[in-house]
Amino acid sequence: xxxxxxxxxxxxxxxxxxxxxxxxxxxxxxxxxxxxxxxxxxxxxxxxxxxxxxxxxxxxxxxxxxxxxxxxxxxxxxxxxxxxxxxxxxxxxxxxxxxxxxxxxxxxxxxxxxxxxxxxxxxxxxxxxxxxxxxxxxxxxxxxxxxxxxxxxxxxxxxx
Numbered sequence: 001x002x003x004x005x006x007x008x009x010x011x012x013x014x015x016x017x018x019x020x021x022x023x024x025x026x027x028x029x030x031x032x033x034x035x036x037x038x039x040x041x042x043x044x045x046x047x048x049x050x051x052x053x054x055x056x057x058x059x060x061x062x063x064x065x066x067x068x069x070x071x072x073x074x075x076x077x078x079x080x081x082x083x084x085x086x087x088x089x090x091x092x093x094x095x096x097x098x099x100x101x102x103x104x105x106x107x108x109x110x111x112x113x114x115x116x117x118x119x120x121x122x123x124x125x126x127x128x129x130x131x132x133x134x135x136x137x138x139x140x141x142x143x144x145x146x147x148x149x150x151x152x153x154x155x156x157x158x159x160x
Contacts, residue, residue, distance in 0.1 A: 071112040078118015080106060081128075095127045109159055116141075116148065 019031040033040040048055045081101075084090045089104045098114045101107050107114060113131025118140050126146035133150050141148040 073113050073115040073132060074109065074111050075106045075115050075117055076101065076107055077117050077119035078140055079123045081116075081126065082120060082122045082124060085124045085126070092124050092126060095129050097129050098131065101130075122146075 017027060018025060019027045020029070022028045030040065038044055038046070048057055050056070063115060081090065081096075084104055084106050090096055090100065092107070097115055098110050102110055107120075115132035115134075115147065116130055116137045117134050118126065118136035122140055122144045124146070125144060126141055126148070128141065128146070130146045131146070133148050133149055138148045138150075
């Protein structure tokens with residue numbers, strides 16, 4: 001098979017509709033917009049408008065709350081850390097800090113800290129120092145013979 005022999009499945013692609021190209025096209029003259037009215041004209045933005053009646057999205061009560069100063073953590077799975085260790089991008093002899101994870105390219109930015117989650121297998125003896133971790137992640141690291149220190153616990157106790 002060569003590149004010029006490749007083709008899509010029959011019926012997978014449709015030709016685009018050329019609107020306003022004469023009566024023979026089927027979408028000539030008014031271009032499928034009907035006769036007169038706001039919707040037949042250009043620059044229309046109706047969206048949630050209900051003809052002057054109070055729109056549904058304004059009639060319903062507001063619910064929920066977004067905390068303005070909430071913390072946002074970068075989440076990393078253990079499997080990804082193991083992959084970077086296997087590739088030789090992380091040094092397991094020293095303590096793996098958040099800065100080391102950013103420098104290695106495991107995560108793009110720290111935000112308010114890095115949180116370790118337990119997805120994936122870990123075989124290396126990791127010595128991690130991060131802001132947060134799930135209980136199962138801590139257990140998995142300790143089971144592999146490493147240690148996972150969480151510094152967020154001390155920070156939250158101080159703020160309370």
